[in-house]
Amino acid sequence: MNHKHTTDLPSYLADHESFGPDESLEQLEAVTACAESGVSEAVDQALGLKPISIRLDTKLLEQLKEIAKFHGIGYQPMVRDLLKRFARSEIKAILDLRLRELSKADEGEKDGTEPVTEFLTPMRKTA
Numbered sequence: 001m002n003h004k005h006t007t008d009l010p011s012y013l014a015d016h017e018s019f020g021p022d023e024s025l026e027q028l029e030a031v032t033a034c035a036e037s038g039v040s041e042a043v044d045q046a047l048g049l050k051p052i053s054i055r056l057d058t059k060l061l062e063q064l065k066e067i068a069k070f071h072g073i074g075y076q077p078m079v080r081d082l083l084k085r086f087a088r089s090e091i092k093a094i095l096d097l098r099l100r101e102l103s104k105a106d107e108g109e110k111d112g113t114e115p116v117t118e119f120l121t122p123m124r125k126t127a
Contacts, residue, residue, distance in 0.1 A: 044051065056064075061075075068075035 068078040
C-alpha cells in the first residue's frame with residue numbers, strides 16, 4: 001500500500017476514505033503506521049484514540065489474531081471493539097445494580113411527602 005506522506009491532515013483525509021470510529025480501522029492503522037509522526041498523532045487525536053502498551057499472554061494474542069484473521073479484520077480494531085463492548089456491558093450492569101440498591105432503599109423509607117404536606121397544610125387553611 002503506497003501512501004502520500006503529508007502533514008496536512010484535512011487534505012490527506014479528504015483524499016482518502018472516511019475514517020470514522022467504526023469505519024476502516026484496519027486501513028487507519030496501515031495509514032498511521034506509514035505516515036509521518038505528526039500526521040499519525042493528528043489522526044489519533046481526530047478519532048479520539050490514545051496509543052497504549054499492554055502485555056498479553058502470548059497464546060491469547062495468537063488466538064485474538066486468528067479470530068481477527070477469520071473475520072477479515074485487524075486484531076487491534078477487533079480488540080478495541082471487544083473492550084468497548086465489555087466496558088458498555090459492565091457499566092450497564094453497575095448502573096442496574098445501583099438502581100436496584102436505590103429502589104430497595106426507597107422502599108424502606110416513608111413516602112417522602114411529609115415536608116410538602118407540612119408546608120401545604122397551613123397554606124390550605126388560610127386559602
